[in-house]
Amino acid sequence: MAGFISEETIEAVTNTSDIISVVGEYTKLERRGGNDFWGCCPFHGEKTASFHVDGDQKFYYCFGCHASGNVIKFVMEMEKVSYPDAITTLAKKAGIPIKYKDGAAPDPNFKRDNSAELYTDLYERTASMFHYMLTETEQGKKALEYVTKRGLTLETIKKFKLGYAPADRKWLRGFLRKKNYSDDFLNKSGLFSQKYPDYSFFSDRLMFPIFNRKGQVVAFGGRVLPPANEKERKYLNSGDLPQFKKRETLFGFNFAKESIRQNKRIIFCEGNMDVIAYHQCGLDYAVATLGTALTAEHIKMIQGFVADGAVYLSFDSDGAGEEATKKAIKLCREADLTVKVIRLKGAKDPAEVMLKFGAENLTAQVNSAILDSDYFLLRLGEKYPIDTPEGKTKAALEYFEYVDSLRSDIQKESCLEQLSQTYNLKPEAVKRDYINRNQARERINIRPNNNQKESEIQIKLDAELRGLIAVTADIDQFQVLRSSLSEDDFNNPAAKRLYRVLEECFNEKTTSVPDILNRCNDEALCRLISGDLSSGVYQKENVSAVVTDTIKLVKRNKIEDTRSKLLQRIKNYVIATEDDKKQFEALLTEKMELDKQVQTLLK
Numbered sequence: 342m343a344g345f346i347s348e349e350t351i352e353a354v355t356n357t358s359d360i361i362s363v364v365g366e367y368t369k370l371e372r373r374g375g376n377d378f379w380g381c382c383p384f385h386g387e388k389t390a391s392f393h394v395d396g397d398q399k400f401y402y403c404f405g406c407h408a409s410g411n412v413i414k415f416v417m418e419m420e421k422v423s424y425p426d427a428i429t430t431l432a433k434k435a436g437i438p439i440k441y442k443d444g445a446a447p448d449p450n451f452k453r454d455n456s457a458e459l460y461t462d463l464y465e466r467t468a469s470m471f472h473y474m475l476t477e478t479e480q481g482k483k484a485l486e487y488v489t490k491r492g493l494t495l496e497t498i499k500k501f502k503l504g505y506a507p508a509d510r511k512w513l514r515g516f517l518r519k520k521n522y523s524d525d526f527l528n529k530s531g532l533f534s535q536k537y538p539d540y541s542f543f544s545d546r547l548m549f550p551i552f553n554r555k556g557q558v559v560a561f562g563g564r565v566l567p568p569a570n571e572k573e574r575k576y577l578n579s580g581d582l583p584q585f586k587k588r589e590t591l592f593g594f595n596f597a598k599e600s601i602r603q604n605k606r607i608i609f610c611e612g613n614m615d616v617i618a619y620h621q622c623g624l625d626y627a628v629a630t631l632g633t634a635l636t637a638e639h640i641k642m643i644q645g646f647v648a649d650g651a652v653y654l655s656f657d658s659d660g661a662g663e664e665a666t667k668k669a670i671k672l673c674r675e676a677d678l679t680v681k682v683i684r685l686k687g688a689k690d691p692a693e694v695m696l697k698f699g700a701e702n703l704t705a706q707v708n709s710a711i712l713d714s715d716y717f718l719l720r721l722g723e724k725y726p727i728d729t730p731e732g733k734t735k736a737a738l739e740y741f742e743y744v745d746s747l748r749s750d751i752q753k754e755s756c757l758e759q760l761s762q763t764y765n766l767k768p769e770a771v772k773r774d775y776i777n778r779n780q781a782r783e784r785i786n787i788r789p790n791n792n793q794k795e796s797e798i799q800i801k802l803d804a805e806l807r808g809l810i811a812v813t814a815d816i817d818q819f820q821v822l823r824s825s826l827s828e829d830d831f832n833n834p835a836a837k838r839l840y841r842v843l844e845e846c847f848n849e850k851t852t853s854v855p856d857i858l859n860r861c862n863d864e865a866l867c868r869l870i871s872g873d874l875s876s877g878v879y880q881k882e883n884v885s886a887v888v889t890d891t892i893k894l895v896k897r898n899k900i901e902d903t904r905s906k907l908l909q910r911i912k913n914y915v916i917a918t919e920d921d922k923k924q925f926e927a928l929l930t931e932k933m934e935l936d937k938q939v940q941t942l943l944k
Contacts, residue, residue, distance in 0.1 A: 346428055347440045351413075354431045360399045360412040363431070366554065367419055368645025369602050370394060381645040383419065384408045388648045388677040460584045463522065463530055464558040468550040470516065471504025471561075475548070481505035484547045484566055491614065492696040497621045500596070504548035506541065506563060508924070513541040531560070531582045536900065536938055537931070543577060549613045551578075551585065551631060552595040560585040562592070562613055562631065573906065576612070578632040580827045588636045588841075591628040591643075592616055598646070600626040605650025607643050608683070608707070609635060609669060610691070611657055618692035619655075622700035624707055627655070627691075632829075635669045640676050647678060653710050655683040655691065663720065670713045674746040681710035714756050717743050718763045733764050737771065741778045800865055805836040808891025810873050812843060815884040816852040819843050825892045830899055835866055904935045 361378055364370060370378040376396030381387050382403040391405040402409040408418070416427040432439050475481040476498065484505040488498060507513070517527055527533060534540040546563035553559045560579035581587060593616040601607045608627035610616050619627035630639065643652075652673045656662040666682060673680045685706055688694040694703045711719070717740055724739075726732035740760055747753050757775055761768040800806075812819050828840045842860050846852050851860075858867050907928060916922050 345442050346425055347442050350432065350437065350440050351428060353437050354428050354435065355399065355411055355413060357435045357437060358399075358412045358431045360401065360415070361394060361396045363412055364394050364401060364415060365602075366598075367642075368392065369605075369648075381648040382406060382408065383641070383645050390648070392645075458584075459526070460530060460582060461553075461557045461559055463517070463526075463532075464550070464560065464584075466520065467513070467517070467532065468502055468504060468548075468558040468561070471506055471548045471550075472499075472502050473504075474507060475503060475505035478505075480507055487547065487566055491692050492621075493617060494621065497617060500620075501593075501617055502550045502558070504550065506543040506546050506548050508545035510540040510544045510927075514539050531579050536896075537934060540931070542579075546577070549592070551590065551592055553584070553590065554595055554598065556595045557584075559590070560631075564613075576632070580829055587631045587633050589638045589642070590631055591639055592631055593620065593628045594642070596620060597626050597628050601643060601646045605647055606653060607647050607650075608653040608655050610655045611662065611665070612690070615655060615691045618690075618695045619703070619707075622691075622695055622703045624704060634665060635672055637672065640672055640678070644676055644678065651679040651681050653681050653683055653707065654713075655685070655707075657690070658684070666716070670716075670743065671746045674713070674743075674748070677748045680713040682713055682716040683707055683710045684716075714743070714759055718760065722763075727764055733766065734774075736764065737766070737774060738778060741775055744775065800835045800869065801833055802869060803833055803836075804891065804894050805831050805833045806839065806869075807873070808887055808894070809836050809839045809843065810870050811884050811887040811891075813839075813854060813857050813870055816843070816847065816857075818884050818888045819847050821885075822888050822892065823847070826895055830895050832898065835863075835869075838863060839866060839870075900935055900938050904932065907932055907935065 361370060361376075364378075364380075364383075367383040368380045370380040371390070373379050378394045378396060379390045380392050380394070381390050382392035382405055384403060385406040385408075387405055392401065392403045392408075394401045399411055400409070401411075401415060410418070412431060413424065413427045416422065416430055417424060420427070420430070422430070429439060431437075475485055476495075481504075485498075488503060493503075513532065514527065517532075518524075524538070528538050532542055534542055543561060543563040546565055549562040549564070550558040551560040551562060560582060562579070563577045565573050565575055578587065579585060592613050597607070597620075604626050606626055608619055608624065610619070610627055610629040613629055616627045616629045619625070628643075630636075652669075654666050654669050656665045656669070670680050670682075683706060685691065685694055687702075688697055691703060694706065721727075721736040721739055725736040727736055737760060740756075744753050744756050747756065757771050758768060760766065761771045808822075812822060823844065826840075828837050828844070831837050831840060839861070842857060846857050846860060854870075858870065861867050861870070911925070911928050911932065914921075914925050914928065916925055
């Protein structure tokens, strides 16, 4: 006879679990007498603590959004899991054995999705193997020399469990088969090519295990080793998996969260090496995004820890880095977080500062970070000729976009005064132009949002984008599309953005056209979608065919791109040893398989 989790187990989990410790994993809590704790609510953005956790009654309540419940409900809401899964998670953490009613077995009608746990076990084992290859084998010697030359110590390499993925792309499959993993399971793991299942997704790369907040390996990032082909992607990250979502994960957060909590500050970086360099220098509150821009989900992860502290941004000083800094400031300010910008001097990234000048210099540069308002005024002063009236006007109008992101009227007024003093302008004129900023932009032909103008210029209405626009007419077809393609498979930046929007809407079951347009947040793209849908060119009966064609097209483009890179490798390959000859033959075999794939898709 099958049964459900017993009341005895539920009561033990409820009474034994430390709700203060559990909630403290998601937001910073401070004691206010007895066993009462307060912090910023992890369910909605706020800067003033209104979230109360009663350690004696084992209950939480938010006076802002009115979220409430016990420790089981908290885990259900934060982790988006079922009631039995929340109990199982807490029981495992507290060492409580799970018993079922009347001594029965688990209810077979309850289908627990444990795929995330299974994949996590696989990734943990693979990370250990990669780490061994880096630190203990001749194959990993080149990668180990590279990281040590970048200044990383063996202690740091061990802490972050850095590894090396062998150049032989068939090696990993053979290794994991010997560990009794099935081919079907491995095919879905994200560790292997979808087109050539025997080939590892990562090969001849320095490997960075990506950990979840619990410290479990859930994905990988791989860096190409020098010297590298210019056309080869410098960094590769795992795609979204059952246990891993890029938009909700930060590299290094598992190592940094306690320091973030204590120091009330966090450093957002661009790359994994940046994070590791900061940690080695004792600045262990650094994290990085994983192939995506900073997202609202990332901000929500850390908001409760730094609400009364500061966010530090450490992005590259090139055009892309400046744009990433600008967008990150806007996101943080909309969450009412204080922002500072680190402008590194004497080197291009934190690892180089550490190597050339040492940990103390890097720490000093972090402590010299400037407020975001100062950063904008400095950057705009470099961008525009502020010794001319027209230059001052353009700089001021772009600065107004930053002022718009501030939530406090006092902050806005203070920043306008700062603008007046910096550019030697009359405060009254600045305030008038701020109030009438849209008319002022029109007078000198500046759009309200430069990002939108840039995105509009970049939008290319090709077959990739048309295929995704078609899906908005029949969102059910997105399930078909996403089963074959991921965001990373698309080349068109606008198509990538729309895929991301459709993924979010699909997951949240908010799939009407207005929902999609509201989430899109790109005026030019919204106009394209609205125009195509209004024209009637996409009807539900023809969307299926468009999606099928789009899948074929994107797959073919990706294969042809891979084939082009492979041909370049074959062209430049030098055969000096018997092993080189075998590797060359493997490349030729891979090319033949690619040719077959292209021909199949052309049929």
